[in-house]
Amino acid sequence: YEEAAYREMEEELGITNVKLDEIGYFKPFELNTSSFSKMYKLIYDDELNYDKDGIQEIFYMDKDEIRKLIEEDASQFKGDYPKLFKWLDENNII
Numbered sequence: 001y002e003e004a005a006y007r008e009m010e011e012e013l014g015i016t017n018v019k020l021d022e023i024g025y026f027k028p029f030e031l032n033t034s035s036f037s038k039m040y041k042l043i044y045d046d047e048l049n050y051d052k053d054g055i056q057e058i059f060y061m062d063k064d065e066i067r068k069l070i071e072e073d074a075s076q077f078k079g080d081y082p083k084l085f086k087w088l089d090e091n092n093i094i
Helices: 002-013 063-076 081-090
Strands: 021-026 037-041
Touching: 002 037, 021 081, 037 081, 063 081
Parallel strands: none
Antiparallel strands: 021 037
């Protein structure tokens, strides 16, 4: 998981030479998610150099905005994101 996270950060966002902190390992039978997954946290204050062919737009939202959008229509989020966000929120990780 971690190797893939570092690879995708570099390919998609141009982020290198950083340290990810693992914040969760999720099992489908525990959170009713579609797959096993891990989530990492990174605090990054530098400029993003993202792949403009692969990413159309980047914008920032606070957790209250995200929570409201999930409550209004969770289907606008990909995959298990609403379930994982809820877990992070309930466990005061975000």
